[in-house]
Amino acid sequence: MAWRIEEHVIRGEIDNRVRGRVVGKVWLSGVGQPLILDLKGDCHPDLAGCLLGFENPRATPMPAGPPATRQRGTVGDMTAARKVRVYDVPLSEALAMIKSGGKPPEHMANSLYLEWFSALSGRVVIESADYRLQVSEPAWCFSAEEWAERERLTAEAANPFANSFDQDANEEQEPWDEFRFEQLLRESDLAGEKYRKLMEEYMDHPDRDRIIAHEMGWEGLEEGGDGDEKTLEDDVMADGDDEGDDEDWSFGDRNVHPVAQRARDLLDAWLVDHGEDDGEEEKPGVELMEALMSLRVKVDTHLGFVVEEDRSMEAGMLIAWLKRDLEIANRALAAVELLNDHPAFSVERLSHYRSELFAIREGVLGVIADLREGDGRW
Structure with a gap:
């Protein structure tokens, strides 16, 4: 899950003219101060070494302020050359055509994609094929060897679990911080998405499991099983995604954190006011109800470790999860504004x-601050 802000961007600039560092500013509609970016890492080759300026001709006001205006962290993917399909008709017309069984006209276009990870905001994404862009001449460029090595390391990181635990079990390792856990969650999301796409493509293929194992890099499974009827689908479903069950442990009868109780009470209030979902997709408030339900489950699960003082879960992982909970709260706030x-x-x-x-968001931020005070230990 990501905090996506492209529709609220007025303009911005990304500066990667110093190798290994990306700085910049992003002005958001309805927010007085710009986001200030100070990130470690580099852009993709098309933007590496360049100063990028971008402008959104149709910015909409942001319903709630950002968790933090100063964005310190690491660069994810930053490119102006991501290929996307763009409709040749207005979105409302395209959706109407799809709903009636038609196919709207479309073409391939380059899209701006800016992704970074920050301490307070988690994963942030700006993605649009409609921005006006201006790119300077590069102050430096990746060599072919440098970019190939970076691509190799990225590909290796796509299977984070095997890579993390292949090391000697007796080797002394540095404890993971929240950023490394965030990267682990993101890689798990990407692996899950890749698996789902492969399943769709090869669902009816007689050699489905072997093909998918090869594409996913699961060498042990690629060679075939030993007669066990268990399939790859059984093995992979535990990986989860950003809306999945990868962290939904049951705590049974236990104390409830005050912030989690607040999320419970808010969902209960919504259900009293408007009732449960009756399956009507276009029912007003569906987006808000879904966000409230997700928020209730997530914060209840994650803060359960805190209220029970269950130190089997590392603080860095809890912080990474709680940052995702903040994204759900922001999504719920945006849904509230749509109902004004x-x-x-x-x-x-x-x-x-x-x-x-807002109170739930502040409460989650407070827990994150407390966990950070322990320097990864609590």
């Missing part, structure tokens, strides 16, 4: 949902 002018939602109730979500 809807007759089914009173100003008073929307104000209540909004204030409770």
Whole structure:
């Protein structure tokens, strides 16, 4: 999961003219101060060594302020050459055509894709094929060998679990920090997404499991089984994704963290006000209800480790998860703003949902701060 802000961007600049460092500013509609970026790493070859300027001709106001205006962390993928499909008709018309069984006209285009990881905001993404771009001449460039080596290391990192535990078990290792756990979660998301796409492509192929094992880099499975009827699908489903069950442990009867209780109460209030989902996809408030349900489960699970003082879970992993919970809270706040002018939602109730979500977000930030004080140990 990511905090996606492309629709709220007014303009921005990304500067990678110093090798190994990306700095910049991003101005958001409705936010007084720009985001200040100070990141370790480099852009992809098309932007490496360059100063990039970008402008969004159709920025919309941000419903809630960013978790932090100063973005310190690491570079993810930053490129202006990501290939995407773009509709040749307005989005509303394209969706209507799809709904009626048609196929809207489209073409391939380059898309700007800016991704980074910061301490307070987690994974942040700006992605758009509609921005106006201006790119300077590069101050430096990757050599072919340098980029090939970076691609090799990235490919190796795509199987994080095997790479993490292939080392000698007796070897002294540095404890993981929150950023390394965030990267682990992201790599797990990417691996899960790759697996799902392969399953769709090879679902009915007689040699499906062997092909998928090869594509995923699972050497032990690629050679075939020993008669066990268990399939790759059984093995992989535990990997999960950013909306999955990878961290949903049951705590049974236990104390509930005050922030988690607040999330429970907020969902209960919503259900009292509007009832449960009846399966109507276009029912107003569906996005908010889904976000509230997800937030309730996630913070209850993650803060359960805190309230029970269960130190079997490392602080860095808890922080990485809680950052994702902040993204859900931000998504819920954005969904609240979409209901401002809807007759089914009173100003008073929307104000209540909004204030409770802000309180939950502040509570999660407070827990993150407490966990950080222990320097990765708690």
